[in-house]
Amino acid sequence: IGLNNMMSISANYENLNLVLHYISDVHLKNLSYNYITATYDYQRNTLDTRYFPHRGTIFNFSISTSKLQSAEIKTDSSNADIKMSNHGTFSFNRFYSFHGSFDYYFSTTSKMTFSLGGDALLVTDSDSISSQNNFYLLGGIESVNKRSIPMYGFQSNEIPVKKLAGVRTELDMELFEDFHMNIMANIFAIQEANRVKGFSLLSVIGVGAGYMSIIGPIKIGVMYRNYKNEKYFNKIKGYISIGYNF
Numbered sequence: 001i002g003l004n005n006m007m008s009i010s011a012n013y014e015n016l017n018l019v020l021h022y023i024s025d026v027h028l029k030n031l032s033y034n035y036i037t038a039t040y041d042y043q044r045n046t047l048d049t050r051y052f053p054h055r056g057t058i059f060n061f062s063i064s065t066s067k068l069q070s071a072e073i074k075t076d077s078s079n080a081d082i083k084m085s086n087h088g089t090f091s092f093n094r095f096y097s098f099h100g101s102f103d104y105y106f107s108t109t110s111k112m113t114f115s116l117g118g119d120a121l122l123v124t125d126s127d128s129i130s131s132q133n134n135f136y137l138l139g140g141i142e143s144v145n146k147r148s149i150p151m152y153g154f155q156s157n158e159i160p161v162k163k164l165a166g167v168r169t170e171l172d173m174e175l176f177e178d179f180h181m182n183i184m185a186n187i188f189a190i191q192e193a194n195r196v197k198g199f200s201l202l203s204v205i206g207v208g209a210g211y212m213s214i215i216g217p218i219k220i221g222v223m224y225r226n227y228k229n230e231k232y233f234n235k236i237k238g239y240i241s242i243g244y245n246f
Helices: none
Strands: 005-019 028-045 056-075 079-082 095-109 112-123 136-138 159-176 179-192 200-213 216-226 236-242
Touching: 179 216
Parallel strands: none
Antiparallel strands: 005 028, 028 056, 056 079, 056 095, 095 112, 112 159, 136 159, 159 179, 179 200, 200 216, 216 236
């Protein structure tokens, strides 16, 4: 619809498979869902460069409506197919998702760049904890799929969420040509997928380094996060990323 702007309207039959990487209280191994989804997306990208930008904005806004068609639950000892006729605790009601995010970059000098960003999410008609099929996944230094929301300090797709609002900020300093140091901080209020009311407050601080090499950007860092519901991972976490993203 214009330079650096894109809008799309789509309809999809989608299959989502969630493989648990932690010990489940109910011995879940794998969850599989089949949906019909209609989506409206708007995207704007005015960055001067994709990696280590100095100026510009990324803005994304999405509205979607989905209806579950079928599901499958695998545990240590069973394999159950879920249909509308035998849905149990699963909801086959239509639900809606609203997600928006932005990141704004600006430079005060040629070697120093500030960024400010945030995310907001609302998913309607969420199910019980035993039938989580309409949530997003929070965590990771970058989004890895269309239902993931990045947040420093957490594993990719670590926390299932149905509502959230948060801000992030970063200071990037180019100490030498193509070599960067950065300081970052996040704070988010989230409502987990298994929560009926109330919110949890998550905060993260971290430092990192990056280099734009001939094989793509190389990034390393260490972070400290605060989340009172944490059960499986340490508060201090490191990361490394090598090469281009596709």
